[in-house]
Amino acid sequence: MRTRAVDRYKAGEYLKRAEECKNAMNHSYDMREWNACVINAVHSAIAAADAFCIRRTGIRHAGERHEDALRLFVEADPQGIEIKEAIRHLQSLLGVKTDAEYGERMMKENDAVLAKKHAERFFNFVAGRVR
Numbered sequence: 001m002r003t004r005a006v007d008r009y010k011a012g013e014y015l016k017r018a019e020e021c022k023n024a025m026n027h028s029y030d031m032r033e034w035n036a037c038v039i040n041a042v043h044s045a046i047a048a049a050d051a052f053c054i055r056r057t058g059i060r061h062a063g064e065r066h067e068d069a070l071r072l073f074v075e076a077d078p079q080g081i082e083i084k085e086a087i088r089h090l091q092s093l094l095g096v097k098t099d100a101e102y103g104e105r106m107m108k109e110n111d112a113v114l115a116k117k118h119a120e121r122f123f124n125f126v127a128g129r130v131r
Contacts, residue, residue, distance in 0.1 A: 001072065002063035006054045014051035014060070015130045018044045022123050029112055037112040038100040041119035045093040048126040049073050055130045066094040082125065089122035 006014075021044035028036035049069060050060040056076035061069040070091060077083050093115060100107055100115075107115075 001065075001068040002061070003059040003072065004062040005058060006050075006060050008055055008058050011051045011055035011130050014047050014054055015127060018047035018051060018123055018126070021047060022119060025116060025119060029116055032109070034107040034109055034112040035100060038096060038107045038115040041112075041115035042093045042097045042100060044119045045090055045122050048123050049090055051130045052076055052126045066097065069094065086122055086125040089118040089125070092118045093122070 021040045025037050025040035025044055028034075028040055046069070049072075053060050053072055053076045059072070061072045063069075070087065073090060074083065074087060096111070096115060099105060100111075
């Protein structure tokens with residue numbers, strides 16, 4: 001698994017990036033731009049996961065495999081009780097990333113609703129532990 005060391009004080013900057021993507025997700029949702037909504041939801045979650053891992057361990061995922069990003073997130077708090085639900089949100093968003101960004105199928109409103117729900121819940125989980 002490829003990782004990159006990051007000073008823990010930078011976790012807030014990654015969380016800010018996640019929040020900006022979440023804001024873009026909400027704007028895209030309001031504009032009924034379903035593809036952009038889902039893509040921004042995914043990127044919000046990736047930045048939030050980085051923030052969480054940086055705060056807990058001082059490293060973030062730097063590879064291309066989504067499974068590794070999930071594993072690193074779990075390893076950042078292996079005893080956490082609430083982390084199981086957060087993992088489900090992150091897993092759902094990473095699962096739609098390739099389709100949303102490169103797939104043949106355009107995202108639909110129900111895809112955006114689901115991605116938005118997962119991204120908001122994941123962001124709230126991370127923000128409560130990074131801020």
